[in-house]
Amino acid sequence: MSANPVRLQAITDVEAYVPPAPSFSADETPGEIFGMNVFSKSVMQKRLPKSVFKSVMATIENSEILDPLIADAVASAMKDWALEKGATHYAHVFYPLTGFTAEKHDGFFDPVGDGTALAEFAGKTLVQGEPDASSFPNGGLRNTFEARGYTGWDATSPAYILENPNGNTLCIPTVFISMTGEALDHKTPLLRAQQAMAVHAERVLKLFGHDPAAVVSYVGPEQEYFLIDRHFFVARPDLLNSGRTLFGAKPPKGQEFDDHYFGAIPERVLGFMADTERELFKLGIPAKTRHNEVAPGQFEIAPMFEAANVGADHQQLLMTTFKTVARKHGMECLFHEKPFEGVNGSGKHVNFSLGNATEGNLLLPGDTPHDNAQFLVFCAAVIRAVHQYGGLLRASVASASNDHRLGANEAPPAIISIFLGDQLAGVFEQLAKGPATSSKSRGTLQIGVDTLPVLPTDPGDRNRTSPFAFTGNRFEFRAPGSLQSVAGPMTTINAIMAEALDHIATKLETAIELGTELNTAVQELLTELITDHGSVVFNGNGYSDEWQVEAAERGLPNLRTTLDALPELITESSVQLFERYGIFSESEAHSRYEIGLEHYAQSIMVEALSTLEIGQTSVLPAAVRYQTELATNVSALKAAGVEADLDLLEEVSTAIAALRVGIGALRNALHADHGEDALAEATYAQTSLLPAMAEVRAAADSLEAIVADDLWPLPTYQEMLYIL
Ligand code: ADP
Ligand code: MG
Numbered sequence: 192m193s194a195n196p197v198r199l200q201a202i203t204d205v206e207a208y209v210p211p212a213p214s215f216s217a218d219e220t221p222g223e224i225f226g227m228n229v230f231s232k233s234v235m236q237k238r239l240p241k242s243v244f245k246s247v248m249a250t251i252e253n254s255e256i257l258d259p260l261i262a263d264a265v266a267s268a269m270k271d272w273a274l275e276k277g278a279t280h281y282a283h284v285f286y287p288l289t290g291f292t293a294e295k296h297d298g299f300f301d302p303v304g305d306g307t308a309l310a311e312f313a314g315k316t317l318v319q320g321e322p323d324a325s326s327f328p329n330g331g332l333r334n335t336f337e338a339r340g341y342t343g344w345d346a347t348s349p350a351y352i353l354e355n356p357n358g359n360t361l362c363i364p365t366v367f368i369s370m371t372g373e374a375l376d377h378k379t380p381l382l383r384a385q386q387a388m389a390v391h392a393e394r395v396l397k398l399f400g401h402d403p404a405a406v407v408s409y410v411g412p413e414q415e416y417f418l419i420d421r422h423f424f425v426a427r428p429d430l431l432n433s434g435r436t437l438f439g440a441k442p443p444k445g446q447e448f449d450d451h452y453f454g455a456i457p458e459r460v461l462g463f464m465a466d467t468e469r470e471l472f473k474l475g476i477p478a479k480t481r482h483n484e485v486a487p488g489q490f491e492i493a494p495m496f497e498a499a500n501v502g503a504d505h506q507q508l509l510m511t512t513f514k515t516v517a518r519k520h521g522m523e524c525l526f527h528e529k530p531f532e533g534v535n536g537s538g539k540h541v542n543f544s545l546g547n548a549t550e551g552n553l554l555l556p557g558d559t560p561h562d563n564a565q566f567l568v569f570c571a572a573v574i575r576a577v578h579q580y581g582g583l584l585r586a587s588v589a590s591a592s593n594d595h596r597l598g599a600n601e602a603p604p605a606i607i608s609i610f611l612g613d614q615l616a617g618v619f620e621q622l623a624k625g626p627a628t629s630s631k632s633r634g635t636l637q638i639g640v641d642t643l644p645v646l647p648t649d650p651g652d653r654n655r656t657s658p659f660a661f662t663g664n665r666f667e668f669r670a671p672g673s674l675q676s677v678a679g680p681m682t683t684i685n686a687i688m689a690e691a692l693d694h695i696a697t698k699l700e701t702a703i704e705l706g707t708e709l710n711t712a713v714q715e716l717l718t719e720l721i722t723d724h725g726s727v728v729f730n731g732n733g734y735s736d737e738w739q740v741e742a743a744e745r746g747l748p749n750l751r752t753t754l755d756a757l758p759e760l761i762t763e764s765s766v767q768l769f770e771r772y773g774i775f776s777e778s779e780a781h782s783r784y785e786i787g788l789e790h791y792a793q794s795i796m797v798e799a800l801s802t803l804e805i806g807q808t809s810v811l812p813a814a815v816r817y818q819t820e821l822a823t824n825v826s827a828l829k830a831a832g833v834e835a836d837l838d839l840l841e842e843v844s845t846a847i848a849a850l851r852v853g854i855g856a857l858r859n860a861l862h863a864d865h866g867e868d869a870l871a872e873a874t875y876a877q878t879s880l881l882p883a884m885a886e887v888r889a890a891a892d893s894l895e896a897i898v899a900d901d902l903w904p905l906p907t908y909q910e911m912l913y914i915l
Contacts, residue, residue: 198906201422205914208420208521210462221468226475228276228352230269238268250346252548254386254405257346262314269350270299270312273361276352280360281312283320283342284504285367286377287327288786290676292507293367295322295342296360318344320365324375328789330782332373339370345378348504351474364504373779377678378500380774384685385499387772391692392545392553392569398699398709399565404548408685411496411665412506412677413480415537416513417488417525418460420915423906424523428809432801433794434527434674435592438810438888440895441533442909457915460490463520467492470512476505485601486535487912496542496665499685503678506539522915528672529595531908536596537673541680544665545569545688555664560618560630564713567618567627571720572695573666574609574619576687577659578727580768581607582748582759584659585670587683589756589787591794591876593672598751603658603669605756606742606749608729610657616730623721626714656733682774689772695720753791754877760784788869795876799861802884806854809904810891814847817898843897850890857883 226233232251235244243264249255273281282294297316300308324340342365353360367376374380385408392406424430429437468478477495484491492513497505510526517524529536546552553569560566577584584607588597596602611619614631621627654660658670671680695716702712726745731738742749750756759765761784769775775783821840828835860883865875895903 197426198904198910199901201420201426201906202910202914204422205420208422210459210521211519221472224469225472225477228354228473229475230272230350231475232349234272235265235268238272240264247346252405254389257344259314259318262318262344264314265346266312266314266317269317269361269363270310273352273359274299274310276361277359278352278361279358281316282353282360282362283322283344283365284362285322285342285365286504286507286676286678287367287375288330288377288783288790289328290674290790292511293322293327294360294362295320299361317363322367324367324369327367327375328786329369329375330785330789332369332375332778332782340367340375341370342367345382345500347382347498348501349475351508354473373776373782377503377676377682380682380779381500381503381678381685383774384682384689384772387689387774388545388685388692391689391696394696395568395572395692395699396550396553396565398696398703399568401550403550406545406547406553408499408681408688409496409542409544409546409665410499410502410506410677410681411493411542412502413491413493413538413540413542414506414509414526415484415489415491415539415673417486417530417537418463418490418517418522418915419488419525419911421518421521421523423911423914426904426906427911428805429798429801430523430525430530433798434525435530435595435798436532436908436911437798437802437884438805438891438895438905439531439908440892442907442912459520459522459915463517463522464490464492466520467513467516470516471509474505474508474512476509476512478509484535484537486531488915489535489537496544499543499677499681503676503681506677526674528590528592528674531912532595534908534912535601536599538596538602538669539671539673539675539677541668541671541677541684542662542665543668543681543684552664554661554666556615558630560615564710564717567622567717568695568713569692570615570661571619571717571724572688572691574727575694575720575724576684576691577607577609578724579690580683580687580765581727582750582756582762583683583687583765583768584668584680585748585750586756586759586787587680588670588672588675589750589753589791590672590675591753591791592674593670594752596672597670603656604733604738604749605670605751606733606738606747607658607670607727608733608742608747609666609727610654610660610730611728612654612661612730615661616728619721619725619728622714622717623725625718654730654733657729658733686768686772686774690768693772752877753787754873757784757787757791760787785869788873792865792869792872792876795880796861799857799876799880799884802887803854803857803861805905806850806857806887806891810894811847811850811854813902813904814843814850814894814898817902818843818847820899820902839897843894846890846894846897850887850894853883853887853890857887 235247243261246258246261250257280296280298282296284292284294287293299310299312301311303309320342322340322342345364345366348364350363353362366379368379369375388408389406393403396403464481471478478492479495480493482491513524544552544554556566557563585605598604617631618627660667668680698716699712761780766777766780769780825835825840860879865872
């Protein structure tokens with residue numbers, strides 16, 4: 192009987208780990224490296240002929256159609272710049288519905304016939320690529336014989352250099368569409384939705400007397416993640432396969448001491464953070480805030496907000512960078528929403544606002560929001576949008592992994608409501624009855640220490656339990672999962688804002704045409720909007736049981752699981768919304784629904800297979816070894832004429848029996864017929880596989896508490912969460 196070497200060796204290796212030498216040089220400033228690997232506006236200004244530069248900027252800044260004639264000039268400048276930066280290859284980067292980033296790499300150099308090779312990169316190569324689409328999810332959009340897909344250059348998101356010790360790559364952000372123009376990615380619908388929102392936001396601004404510059408939606412994503420030592424990671428096949436632990440008893444010390452949030456960052460992690468930030472800076476990603484999160488081993492990064500499309504690309508790049516840099520530091524970065532059961536999960540708060548170059552942030556209330564009619568109109572648009580399409584917002588964050596987090600008293604509930612804070616709630620309460628005449632003002636906070644300044648307080652407190660909270664100059668959508676692209680939620684937010692702003696613009700235009708004064712029309716409209724949609728506003732505790740009851744009375748949907756939420760994508764009202772604003776055709780909407788179901792079923796299938804394998808080949812053998820050890824001990828004692836206590840042997844044997852039953856049931860469930868279509872498979876995963884996995888886990892976790900430590904094969908929660 193030998194001790195299990197893998198886990199114990201991992202502990203030894205972690206202790207012996209020596210972090211890499213710092214990659215900083217003392218005389219390097221963040222300002223110098225920021226954007227050094229980006230084909231940015233300033234690089235283009237230096238390298239492009241003036242007319243070409245102007246034309247590209249018109250596309251980037253004023254959403255004008257890209258002039259195809261300039262592509263050759265841009266491609267040539269881009270190629271020269273990339274070669275100077277050591278690039279040997281270029282890649283069209285796209286965001287297929289796998290949720291990951293895809294890249295197709297091609298070499299710059301082509302043989303020219305005389306035995307030499309020349310760097311070639313024509314405009315048409317920049318503008319269009321042609322990856323085989325058949326290996327990416329399409330949700331029934333494409334017949335197998337039409338495998339062709341296209342990537343198309345997105346000039347509004349800058350190209351950049353991805354460094355690799357063996358040669359750099361020029362990366363070009365692109366959309367990914369089918370041969371017939373259907374969206375196969377996350378970027379295309381985001382661009383479409385952003386465009387639709389802008390049209391109607393600009394109509395509203397015109398009514399307020401502006402000649403507005405193009406309106407943009409902004410996203411500031413707060414990314415939570417876990418770091419664990421990589422020695423532990425590779426000894427956990429569940430983490431390797433599915434990104435979360437499928438086994439593991441709760442550690443003796445959980446997060447009950449509240450001692451990790453904002454705590455001192457461990458030195459090793461700080462080294463990692465500094466290194467990631469440096470890499471992000473090179474890529475022009477404005478990393479800003481970093482801190483410990485609630486759970487042990489959990490952290491957060493929040494880059495500065497950016498235009499939604501660029502922010503979404505940067506967010507994907509950030510995740511890739513984190514994974515790579517973590518490995519360099521001997522750690523694994525976990526983006527799963529719930530890597531450890533019973534421990535706080537990870538989200539990705541999506542901070543969102545609207546604005547443009549001439550008007551600034553349209554969600555800025557000022558000190559007296561009651562007389563800031565334009566702000567109130569945009570705020571009321573958010574209220575209408577979220578009230579009408581709460582189900583769709585819920586669907587935009589639906590995944591098997593996020594189901595473990597939403598509604599679990601650590602993340603907002605599955606009910607989508609809006610938190611406005613005291614000040615705004617007060618203004619809208621007045622508006623429900625007529626004109627609003629006052630706003631609760633800012634106070635000051637006396638600290639009681641003369642040497643400290645008096646701090647101004649915000650007019651409203653924060654509310655951490657709300658899924659959609661106003662936080663002073665933006666809304667924060669807190670339901671998105673840490674693993675998700677922000678493109679999905681931002682597409683939905685822009686789509687529903689397009690509808691609300693269209694509604695508002697049409698009402699106001701009509702009223703004004705009929706001779707009503709703008710102020711009166713706005714006043715009446717605000718009253719109407721808050722009367723019709725105010726029931727989505729909730730300033731109380733979203734974690735409470737009473738809220739579940741009250742929300743039901745208010746008619747707000749409570750879509751607990753992915754399978755409850757996904758059908759929202761194909762309801763009549765959603766399809767109408769998507770079609771009217773050109774975001775998805777009906778068949779595209781259906782394809783997203785299908786892919787959501789497939790993805791859900793596949794993730795759970797992988798977890799179920801992994802549970803079976805680990806239960807059968809790791810946990811059960813360890814338990815049986817221990818059982819044998821105990822049985823040998825009992826017979827030895829008996830032979831020596833000593834009375835043997837059978838309690839422990841019986842306890843272990845009972846747990847082993849339960850584990851065997853669980854494994855048998857899970858195996859049967861996996862072999863049974865899963866159903867014909869995506870819906871049947873997903874339903875089967877939810878109703879049969881998840882409970883069967885839970886049985887195996889319960890038996891295994893009870894064994895973890897009694898089996899001899901030196902025999903236990905899997906790194907424990909305590910080891911993974913506390914040894915870094
Ligand atoms: P907190 O944890 O207090 O919510 P953080 O500082 O961690 O706040 O993150 C706030 C995020 O919101 C950052 O990404 C920030 O850039 C972003 N943000 C700030 N202002 C806006 C805005 N007007 N629009 C969108 N995002 C914003
Ligand atoms: Mg934060």
